[in-house]
Amino acid sequence: MYKYRLRENRYILCIDQSSFFANVSCVSKGINPVEHKLAVISDTKRQGAIVIDATEPLKGIGIETGSRLFEIPHRSDIYIINPNMNHYVNDSLAIYKVLLQYVDCKDVKQFNIDEIFIDITYIYKYYCSSPKEFANMLMEKIEHETQLKCPIGIGPNMFMSKMALKSEAKVNKQLIAEWKYEDIPTKLWPIHPFNKMWGINHRVEKNLNDLGIFTVRDLAHYPLNKLMKLYGEIGKELHLNSNGFDLNNIQDAHRLLKPSISCDIELTRDYQYYEMKSMILEIVESLTMQLRSRNLLVKSISFSMKSRKNDRISKQYTLKDGTNITMDIFRVIWSFTEQLCDKQEKYHELNISLNNFVPERARELNTFIDKFERERNEALEILIKETKRKQKVNRQSNSPLRLSNVN
Structure with a gap:
C-alpha cells in the first residue's frame, strides 16, 4: 500500500532525555543514575508530595513519575531529594550548546520533556562518514559536558528514530541504533x-x-x-x-508546537437547534477518545456553528485545568450555544477544535514542568540569538567581499 521508495530518506536522530531530572540529580550527588535508585520529590517534607522523576532502577521496583512520597519504601539504598531547577536548566542548555555547534536551530526540535529530535540529513557528512558515527560523536560530547549518557535512535523519520531508541538503542551496549525502511518487517512489526x-x-x-x-x-x-x-x-x-511512516517534519514548528484535534463538518441537511445537541455530543466523544488515547488533557476549546442564513456564531474558552472527559467539554460548548444561538434557526455547519494540550499527569507535576520549560526556553532563546550573532560575524569575516577601511 505504501511506496517506501518514493519517500525521502532522511537521517533523524532521537536523543533520549527520559529520567532527565533524576539523572541530573544523580550526577550532582556524584552517583551513577544507571546503578542507583533516586527520586526527585516536589517537597520531601510532605508525605503526599509527588515523584517528579525517578531513575530507571527505582522505576524497576514500581516507583514512577506521579507516584507519591509515601509509596516509596524506606530503604537505605533509595535517595530522596528536592528538585534543583538551576541544575536542570543548565544541563539542558549544555546539551543544546553541543547540538547547535553542528546543526541549525530549525533542525532541532524538543518534542516533549523526554526527547530531542534533530535532522542531520545534510550535515553529518561534513563531520563523519556515517549518521551512526555522527550520533556517537554527539553522545560523547554531551557526556563530556554533562556526565549524562544519552542513548540515540536513528531513523528516516521521527517515528522510526523514536522506535529505534526505545526498542534497541536503550538496551544495547553502544546505546545507538539505526532503523531503515527495510527493517520494518524484522524490527518494527x-x-x-x-x-x-x-x-x-x-x-x-x-x-x-x-x-x-x-x-x-x-x-x-x-x-x-x-x-x-x-x-x-x-x-x-x-x-x-x-507501516513506518511519519508525516511530522522537524522543520514544521506549527504542527509540533501547536497541535490540535478538530472536527469540521458540513451537515447533509439543515438541523434544528435542539437536534445539534446530539451531534455536538457525538463529535466531542470522538475527539476526547483521541485525547485519552494520547494521554493528553486539553485546556482550550473552540467551536463555531453556521446557520442556513450564513450567520456564524463562534466561541473560544480556556479551562483552568485540563480535561479529557467528554461531558466536561460538552457542557462548556453547550452552555455557550444556549447563550449565543438563535433557537428558532437551523444550522448546517459545525466545527469543534481542541488545542493547548498538557500531558495527563498530576497538576503539581505539570506546574513544575511548565516552570522548567519556561526557564529553559528563555535561556535557550538567548543561546540561539548569541549563536546566530556569532555565525553572522564569522560569515562576514570570511567573506571575500569584505572591504578594508579606507581613510
Whole structure:
C-alpha cells in the first residue's frame, strides 16, 4: 500500500532525555543514575508530595513519575531529594550548546520533556562518514559536558528514530541504533507488547484488541478506511506509523508546537437547534477518545456553528485545568450555544477544535514542568540569538567581499 521508495530518506536522530531530572540529580550527588535508585520529590517534607522523576532502577521496583512520597519504601539504598531547577536548566542548555555547534536551530526540535529530535540529513557528512558515527560523536560530547549518557535512535523519520531508541538503542551496549525502511518487517512489526509502539497506550491497545488487532503487523495490514471510520485522524496516524511512516517534519514548528484535534463538518441537511445537541455530543466523544488515547488533557476549546442564513456564531474558552472527559467539554460548548444561538434557526455547519494540550499527569507535576520549560526556553532563546550573532560575524569575516577601511 505504501511506496517506501518514493519517500525521502532522511537521517533523524532521537536523543533520549527520559529520567532527565533524576539523572541530573544523580550526577550532582556524584552517583551513577544507571546503578542507583533516586527520586526527585516536589517537597520531601510532605508525605503526599509527588515523584517528579525517578531513575530507571527505582522505576524497576514500581516507583514512577506521579507516584507519591509515601509509596516509596524506606530503604537505605533509595535517595530522596528536592528538585534543583538551576541544575536542570543548565544541563539542558549544555546539551543544546553541543547540538547547535553542528546543526541549525530549525533542525532541532524538543518534542516533549523526554526527547530531542534533530535532522542531520545534510550535515553529518561534513563531520563523519556515517549518521551512526555522527550520533556517537554527539553522545560523547554531551557526556563530556554533562556526565549524562544519552542513548540515540536513528531513523528516516521521527517515528522510526523514536522506535529505534526505545526498542534497541536503550538496551544495547553502544546505546545507538539505526532503523531503515527495510527493517520494518524484522524490527518494527515484531514489537511486543503492543503498547511499546509509540502512540499506543493501554487504552488504545485494548480498543485495538477488540478489533482483533494484537500486533504491530496486524495494525499495519488492517484496512485504513475502517480505522479512520472508528478513530478519525488518529486511526490514519496509527496506520501510517505501523507501516513506518511519519508525516511530522522537524522543520514544521506549527504542527509540533501547536497541535490540535478538530472536527469540521458540513451537515447533509439543515438541523434544528435542539437536534445539534446530539451531534455536538457525538463529535466531542470522538475527539476526547483521541485525547485519552494520547494521554493528553486539553485546556482550550473552540467551536463555531453556521446557520442556513450564513450567520456564524463562534466561541473560544480556556479551562483552568485540563480535561479529557467528554461531558466536561460538552457542557462548556453547550452552555455557550444556549447563550449565543438563535433557537428558532437551523444550522448546517459545525466545527469543534481542541488545542493547548498538557500531558495527563498530576497538576503539581505539570506546574513544575511548565516552570522548567519556561526557564529553559528563555535561556535557550538567548543561546540561539548569541549563536546566530556569532555565525553572522564569522560569515562576514570570511567573506571575500569584505572591504578594508579606507581613510
